[in-house]
Amino acid sequence: MTAAPVLNPLELTGIQELTFAKALTLALHDAMAADPAVVVFGEDVGTLGGVFRVTEGLTATFGSERCFDTPLAESGIVGMATGMAINGIRPVVEMQFDAFAYPAFEQIVSHVAKMGNRTRGHVRLPLVIRIPYGGGIGGVEHHCDSSEGYYAHTPGLTVLTPSNVQDAYVLLSDAIASPDPVVFMEPKKLYFSKATVDLDALRARYASSGERGGARTVPSSIGQAAIVREGSDATLIAYGPSVAPALAAAATAAEEGRSLQVVDVRSLVPFDDETISAAVRSTGRVVVIAEASGFASMASEIAARVQERCFHSLAAPVLRVTGFDVPYPAPKLEKYYLPGVDRILDAVDRLQWGQS
CATH class of the missing domain: 3.40.50.970 (Thiamin diphosphate (ThDP)-binding fold, Pyr/PP domains)
Structure with a gap:
């Protein structure tokens, strides 16, 4: 052969x-x-x-x-x-x-x-x-x-x-x-x-x-986030495996008349505060999405940085959609653990829309 x-x-x-x-x-x-x-x-x-x-x-x-x-x-x-x-x-x-x-x-x-x-x-x-x-x-x-x-x-x-x-x-x-x-x-x-x-x-x-x-x-992309979908109502911040569900959630939201911006962090360290802060200020509402459990996590750090830099531009608290604070689950339970479109859109609905 x-x-x-x-x-x-x-x-x-x-x-x-x-x-x-x-x-x-x-x-x-x-x-x-x-x-x-x-x-x-x-x-x-x-x-x-x-x-x-x-x-x-x-x-x-x-x-x-x-x-x-x-x-x-x-x-x-x-x-x-x-x-x-x-x-x-x-x-x-x-x-x-x-x-x-x-x-x-x-x-x-x-x-x-x-x-x-x-x-x-x-x-x-x-x-x-x-x-x-x-x-x-x-x-x-x-x-x-x-x-x-x-x-x-x-x-x-x-x-x-x-x-x-x-x-x-x-x-x-x-x-x-x-x-x-x-x-x-x-x-x-x-x-x-x-x-x-x-x-x-x-x-x-x-x-x-x-x-x-x-x-x-090399014109390095290290330290540079990217806007992967434009939107005006709220900003979804995600990275790695969570970008795809964020984009899927934004597409579903568009069918319901809501415009969601999606930011891909790309570089966790060094972190692109400038791009991400500008994106947050443009919408005033934020959901951070990550597969890792939420406690003391990268999602926590992103939420803190956004709050520190964009406080006066925020119309609602920064929310997170993450994995749960449990050991990573067995294969048959993954679908309950990983952030998906429904959980992301549920968080978007909690962004105090009636209070702006």
Whole structure:
């Protein structure tokens, strides 16, 4: 039986329909092609191509020295990546599942996040830690969690999460180009979502300095939120896996005569206060949406920042629609736990419409 030929992502040009996972693959491929210092490793990322096939074809294209499998030891993966980054390599590591990353948490908090500050900026860590996260796939225990708050709470880390195919490519490319450590949160339920994108336009953002292998000049999207739907009655603020239900809720509300704006945070740290505050001031009513449980969460931080900066523009209290404050549920209970259109619209209805 003849093996299927390995697809060279550089042969994909122009307008293409891509899955979210394949957009990540292309970002990894293009970064590795542009800079020989970029390496990819983790559990099953080599021959298998990763559980979600994000690294598929990279070992065949770049060899086992640049995309390779590791032992099942997350602390060792991040510890090795830290040493490599100190010595001029640009590692991109995969944690495979969100809850699998916890054994590496001490390395991330004690060393990755603090190295730049500890050395007064003399030692930078150009390291990306990819973490599939969130629900919506019916994963069993330890395979679904919303752990973004742990990383966002840790000074020294950049934390990014894309919500669509184009941002999967753009944000991962920016993460790899960053001179500082990035925790890159990938919503699992989006891996096989599809969209049509202009690959030539996306790749035009990233220009090599001279020949392939030179440092890339990147107009970074780190620290930039995006208005993904215009609206005038209220603002829905969401990120990662929660953007799709926010957009669905806004579409349903439009059928009922209510105009909802949707903001995609994109960059949890650094946070884009300017864009988000301007969006809130334009409507005066806000609902923050996130899959993670609400107590001491990223949703709590967003609500606090909005209240501090936009208090005199608010016509109603800032509301949140989040996961419940319980351990992540079993697959059959996910639909009750994850924020959906009905819960979002119920919150919108509570925004004191009769009191403005």
